[in-house]
Amino acid sequence: MLASGVGAGHGNVGGSSGGGHGGNGGQGQAEAYAGGAHDSFLYPTKFGNNGGHALFPHRAGVGGGRLYLRVNHTLTVDGFLVALGGAWRSVGSGGGSGGSIHIETYTIDGNGEIDASGGAGYGGSWAPHGGGGGGGRVALYYMYNFYVGDFINHGGAGGTKSEPGGPGTIYLHHLPDLTINGSPHNGFADNRTLYLNNKGFEPKDPYRNLTDTYPDYPSASGVAWIWPGEYPPLVSVFNTSVNPTSDITLEYIKVGVH
DSSP states (O other): OOOOSTTSOOOOTTOOOOOOSSBOOOOOSSOOOOOOOOSOSSSOOOOOOOOOOOSTTOOOOOOOOEEEEEEEEEEEOSSEEEOOOOOOSSTTOOOOOOOEEEEEEEEEEESOEEEOOOOOOOOSSSSOOOOOOOOOEEEEEEEEEEEOSEEEOOOOOOOTTSOOOOOOEEEEEEOOOBOTTSSBOTTOOOEEEEEEEOTTOOOSOTTSOGGGGGGGGGGSTTOBOOOOOOOOTTOOOOOTTOOTTTOOOOSEEEEEOO
8 A cells, every 4th residue: 555645755666756754755766746844843743754666565665753752851862862764675666754853851961863864765776766755853942952962854865866855854942941930031032943954965956946836845856844833832932922823933044065
């Protein structure tokens, strides 16, 4: 049974596309439509999506899982905290998209890796090439940040005749440490940062006009998408001038290439 839904990769005997989540999947060698991005970058709750495959009993890369961590004091990540999309499992198939990692903690510390990257599409010599899965979504709400490890959320690799998946999103939100009265200290301002880094993977056509694809955005493969949405229900955001359901408000956007 083929996967369905906006994030599922599309099957094609000439090379299937990757699944989407934080970023769209990558095109397959003969499949222009990829799995579409979806879910909230502010409050991710979705699993990743499977890549496309065309023929039974072929199988594609599976979507990543989802993690929700609410920590009363300190979360220390010295190892690996991952929701990775799976790589292709049959020739010609696409990679699965990364899943969701949502963290709410007083303090984050450690020197590990937090990773929701997409899986690779098929790129061998036995069959047409499959597209990579899109990266997933990571959101971190914290009061104190001593974490010096890595946040990773890139799309999966495609073959030389297909396309890598688009980057996932990494959203960091600095919350106030409250006074005894339950209000933030004077002068505190929420700090919201969005990171995008696809580790050097580029779409087939990085110079296309994306506004032309808005009505049919899964056709804009290999890129990330974000929409307004709700903050998590247990997180108190004190900047009341921001309406997250109609506006996207960020203090910083950081885009990396390697």
